[in-house]
Amino acid sequence: MSDRLYIFDTTLRDGEQVPGCQLNTVEKIQVAKQLEKLGVDVIEAGFPISSPGDFNSVIEISKAVTWPTICALTRAVEKDIDCAAEALQFAKHKRIHTGIGTSDSHIKYKFNSTREEIIERAVAAVKYAKRYVEDVEFYAEDAGRTDNEYLARVVEAVIKAGATVVNIPDTTGYCLPREYGEKIKYLMEHVDGVHNAILSTHCHNDLGMATACTLEGVLNGARQVEVTINGIGERAGNTSEEEIAMILKCHHDLGIETNINTRRIAATSRMISSLMNMPVQPNKAIVGRNAFAHSSGIHQDGVLKNVETYEIIDPKDIGIDDNSIILTARSGHAALKHRLEVLGIELEGEKLDKIYEEFLRLADKKKEVTDDDILMLAGADRAASNAIKIDQLQVTSGTSMHPMAALTLNIAGEKFSAAAVGNGPVDAAIKALKTIIRREMTLKEFTIQAINRGSDDVGKVHMQVEYNGHNYYGFGANTDIVAASVEAYIDCINKFKD
Numbered sequence: 001m002s003d004r005l006y007i008f009d010t011t012l013r014d015g016e017q018v019p020g021c022q023l024n025t026v027e028k029i030q031v032a033k034q035l036e037k038l039g040v041d042v043i044e045a046g047f048p049i050s051s052p053g054d055f056n057s058v059i060e061i062s063k064a065v066t067w068p069t070i071c072a073l074t075r076a077v078e079k080d081i082d083c084a085a086e087a088l089q090f091a092k093h094k095r096i097h098t099g100i101g102t103s104d105s106h107i108k109y110k111f112n113s114t115r116e117e118i119i120e121r122a123v124a125a126v127k128y129a130k131r132y133v134e135d136v137e138f139y140a141e142d143a144g145r146t147d148n149e150y151l152a153r154v155v156e157a158v159i160k161a162g163a164t165v166v167n168i169p170d171t172t173g174y175c176l177p178r179e180y181g182e183k184i185k186y187l188m189e190h191v192d193g194v195h196n197a198i199l200s201t202h203c204h205n206d207l208g209m210a211t212a213c214t215l216e217g218v219l220n221g222a223r224q225v226e227v228t229i230n231g232i233g234e235r236a237g238n239t240s241e242e243e244i245a246m247i248l249k250c251h252h253d254l255g256i257e258t259n260i261n262t263r264r265i266a267a268t269s270r271m272i273s274s275l276m277n278m279p280v281q282p283n284k285a286i287v288g289r290n291a292f293a294h295s296s297g298i299h300q301d302g303v304l305k306n307v308e309t310y311e312i313i314d315p316k317d318i319g320i321d322d323n324s325i326i327l328t329a330r331s332g333h334a335a336l337k338h339r340l341e342v343l344g345i346e347l348e349g350e351k352l353d354k355i356y357e358e359f360l361r362l363a364d365k366k367k368e369v370t371d372d373d374i375l376m377l378a379g380a381d382r383a384a385s386n387a388i389k390i391d392q393l394q395v396t397s398g399t400s401m402h403p404m405a406a407l408t409l410n411i412a413g414e415k416f417s418a419a420a421v422g423n424g425p426v427d428a429a430i431k432a433l434k435t436i437i438r439r440e441m442t443l444k445e446f447t448i449q450a451i452n453r454g455s456d457d458v459g460k461v462h463m464q465v466e467y468n469g470h471n472y473y474g475f476g477a478n479t480d481i482v483a484a485s486v487e488a489y490i491d492c493i494n495k496f497k498d
């Protein structure tokens with residue numbers, strides 16, 4: 001048996017069935033071109049009978065894409081197949097994917113039919129599609145819950161009718177991985193002529209087993225997998241393409257090859273997520289934001305000594321530049337020292353210990369400490385030698401009251417206090433500051449950087465203060481924006497040249 005596994009990407013069909021994930025034709029072409037670059041073998045471009053928009057998308061994708069086979073889905077219904085054939089007219093390599101439900105539940109409740117009649121309809125659909133294209137795939141919908149003996153009869157009949165690929169969907173995500181693997185094995189062993197076609201997996205993730213089932217299918221003889229980027233698809237989704245590609249890369253001892261250029265995985269995942277407005281869960285295997293993030297001290301120390309200790313995938317293999325060491329309250333000295341070095345700051349011994357203590361205090365307030373925060377901590381450390389420092393700041397503000405600030409400054413070791421009312425808490429604090437430091441100074445510019453991560457983020461304030469004909473620039477950063485503003489003003493004052 002060949003060791004080449006064909007990747008059938010159904011992001012634009014099963015993936016696009018997800019509520020809210022609908023794309024227009026231009027977006028679908030963009031996705032199809034990216035899938036071509038990724039190296040998929042087949043792109044299921046849509047279900048042409050379903051709407052004029054989907055029909056048109058299949059036409060346009062067929063024109064835009066060169067190498068992958070373009071596939072269109074149909075029911076076992078002649079008008080669906082006519083429509084698919086027409087939509088595929090410009091495809092360089094084309095496939096019609098037709099099929100019908102084969103489980104007793106589908107036969108009884110959906111079709112009010114019999115097993116024998118379903119086989120007849122299946123065969124007729126394949127033969128009808130063969131009038132248009134050589135490459136015809138048949139799906140036995142709900143094969144996961146179809147008994148193996150009957151399924152084998154269906155598969156044998158459609159292969160005899162000319163199906164080149166037979167898809168064995170676990171439509172409801174019900175099968176255990178072992179059970180699904182055994183199903184494929186059973187078909188490989190009991191279907192006459194099975195080697196005239198390729199068996200395909202198509203697993204759903206209702207019980208979180210889609211990838212495991214797909215892998216079992218492959219290990220038992222399936223040579224096509226139907227997958228989607230980020231695992232999107234009906235209900236809980238389909239088997240995730242990136243997981244299958246990376247499993248086979250990591251376990252190359254399995255000897256199964258795909259044509260996927262794994263270095264394009266991250267970019268493709270981001271494109272799909274953004275076009276379909278479908279965020280990727282942070283802990284999603286391979287493409288989740290945290291998939292290569294190390295956030296606890298023991299792991300970080302290990303990774304910094306040798307990445308092999310906690311990483312089985314080189315992030316570059318999926319197109320990410322590097323792993324990330326996320327600084328949190330669970331980080332240790334090694335991770336902080338490393339991050340400071342990356343930011344161009346070399347610290348050892350007591351100085352490092354001191355920043356580490358401040359870092360922990362900040363990390364307890366924030367979930368994640370960013371590079372800006374680290375630079376701020378290092379800057380605050382330098383500012384510690386400044387002549388003027390905040391000793392205490394208390395602010396009251398709210399609706400239906402006058403904002404008030406009480407400030408105590410430490411100036412060269414001596415404490416000075418003042419209180420003031422302002423038209424806002426920052427104004428009150430700056431007025432209190434000016435009551436203590438009586439100089440002719442004017443605030444010329446004041447910006448608070450947008451909070452971009454969450455309400456627990458550090459607010460960053462930049463100020464420009466004019467004094468004695470010169471402009472001075474100051475910076476303050478604090479989880480409290482009033483304190484950050486006072487710090488920025490004081491930073492300016494500390495730079496005054498009298």
Ligand SMILES: CC(=O)SCCNC(=O)CCNC(=O)[C@H](O)C(C)(C)COP(=O)(O)OP(=O)(O)OC[C@H]1O[C@@H](n2cnc3c(N)ncnc32)[C@H](O)[C@@H]1OP(=O)(O)O
Pocket residue numbers: 014017047049050051074075076077099100101110111141171234
């Ligand atoms: C498991 C899957 O993901 S399958 C693909 C799911 N995707 C979609 O359904 C999206 C596209 N679907 C559509 O646009 C529409 O449902 C259409 C165009 C296919 C059909 O629309 P309608 O004619 O209005 O039928 P409706 O959707 O109400 O019902 C489906 C009909 O198809 C029949 N049907 C369902 N699957 C098949 C099949 N594989 N082969 C033959 N007939 C089928 C049903 O029995 C039902 O027929 P009935 O009305 O005689 O009972």
Ligand SMILES: CC(C)C(=O)C(=O)O
Pocket residue numbers: 014073139140141142167169170171172202204
């Ligand atoms: C149409 C078929 C292939 C399908 O999506 C399923 O059974 O899940």
Ligand SMILES: [Mg+2]
Pocket residue numbers: 014169171202204234
């Ligand atoms: Mg499906």
